[in-house]
Amino acid sequence: MTTPRREAAPAKVNLHLHVTGRRADGYHTLDSLVVFAGAADAVLAAPAEGLGLTLSGQEAGLLAAEPDNLVLRAARALSVAAGVPLRAALALEKRLPVASGIGGGSADAAAALRALNVLWGLGWTEARLAEVALPLGADIPACIASRPCRMGGIGEVLAPAPRLPGCGLVLANPRIALATPAVFKARHGDFSAPAVLPDAWPNAAAMARDLASLRNDLEPPAMALCPAVAEVLVAIRALPGCLLARMSGSGATCFGLFADPAAAAQGAALLPAAWWRWGGGLHGAGEGGV
Ligand SMILES: C[C@](O)(CO)[C@H](O)COP(=O)(O)OP(=O)(O)OC[C@H]1O[C@@H](n2ccc(N)nc2=O)[C@H](O)[C@@H]1O
Ligand SMILES: Nc1ncnc2c1ncn2[C@@H]1O[C@H](COP(=O)(O)OP(=O)(O)OP(=O)(O)O)[C@@H](O)[C@H]1O
Numbered sequence: 001m002t003t004p005r006r007e008a009a010p011a012k013v014n015l016h017l018h019v020t021g022r023r024a025d026g027y028h029t030l031d032s033l034v035v036f037a038g039a040a041d042a043v044l045a046a047p048a049e050g051l052g053l054t055l056s057g058q059e060a061g062l063l064a065a066e067p068d069n070l071v072l073r074a075a076r077a078l079s080v081a082a083g084v085p086l087r088a089a090l091a092l093e094k095r096l097p098v099a100s101g102i103g104g105g106s107a108d109a110a111a112a113l114r115a116l117n118v119l120w121g122l123g124w125t126e127a128r129l130a131e132v133a134l135p136l137g138a139d140i141p142a143c144i145a146s147r148p149c150r151m152g153g154i155g156e157v158l159a160p161a162p163r164l165p166g167c168g169l170v171l172a173n174p175r176i177a178l179a180t181p182a183v184f185k186a187r188h189g190d191f192s193a194p195a196v197l198p199d200a201w202p203n204a205a206a207m208a209r210d211l212a213s214l215r216n217d218l219e220p221p222a223m224a225l226c227p228a229v230a231e232v233l234v235a236i237r238a239l240p241g242c243l244l245a246r247m248s249g250s251g252a253t254c255f256g257l258f259a260d261p262a263a264a265a266q267g268a269a270l271l272p273a274a275w276w277r278w279g280g281g282l283h284g285a286g287e288g289g290v
Helices: 070-082 104-119 126-136 140-145 180-185 204-212 219-225 228-237 261-269
Strands: 005-022 028-046 051-056 088-093 149-152 157-160 168-173 244-247 254-258 276-280
Touching: 005 104, 005 140, 005 168, 005 254, 028 104, 028 168, 028 276, 051 070, 070 088, 070 104, 070 126, 088 104, 104 126, 104 140, 126 140, 140 149, 140 157, 168 228, 168 261, 180 219, 204 244, 204 254, 219 228, 219 244, 228 244, 228 254, 254 261, 261 276
Parallel strands: 051 088
Antiparallel strands: 005 028, 028 088, 028 149, 149 157, 168 254, 168 276, 244 254
């Protein structure tokens, strides 16, 4: 039996998120510094006669009833675009909370595309996969890369991020799902200018200082829809060693920035057990995590 292709689907974290405009089709243009956390789902792809998806993991429950998982939609879109038969046994290990602002569904779709790119022997570039993926979700191009990046356009314009220092992240979600369209709809006020960022930060404290002058423009509307976001931010800010706390994406997950993964893991353990919480390092930084 062939070993299935396994791809990590790490959580996306928007360290800042400025809404810079609104297009005629209703989508918003964004400026965001995006990083990926060690917290991740996983997608496995193995050869099969038809298409199938199995779900496992502690966050799979909410998705079980959905006929159109983003993993299956991504597989169908790639099969059509590449002109190859829709054949794969897919498995999703779901650990990230659903509809929580850390792009779990987008990360899963991106991981499925990367896995099928190999399984089907396509050899496509990330940019070509991203073109297929964008109609399925604005976050998927960034998730295909799963590397720190500066996001522009509606999510499809990706530029290199500043060189990041070693750091730790806490992620916490009050277990309240927030729908992205509702949060964008509830946003009022002017648009923001894109941020001005340096080429590199010497350490996490310097990074936190610069990020503190920026915002997540979706935080106020998300808080109006889900007041628990404010509570999560207060709790993260109070953790020993927390350098900055902010909401990610359209919420309700918030992050805390720490000097290193160990401090973040210790901090996460102090948050209420009723919340989904995680602490560790960036994806690919060889971190642990709780
Ligand atoms: C807010 C972010 O999390 C920041 O990374 C993402 O832009 C959201 O990306 P996503 O969940 O993949 O979003 P999609 O599934 O493409 O869009 C859901 C809905 O959010 C709104 N939306 C999304 C992305 C964007 N740049 N402008 C928008 O206005 C639109 O109403 C859209 O119908
Ligand atoms: N594999 C999947 N994982 C999560 N959600 C999925 C998946 N497949 C389909 N969905 C649907 O997509 C919706 C958005 O889920 P997701 O977890 O990506 O939201 P999000 O974290 O708010 O994303 P973003 O940060 O990109 O706005 C869910 O409400 C769910 O109905």
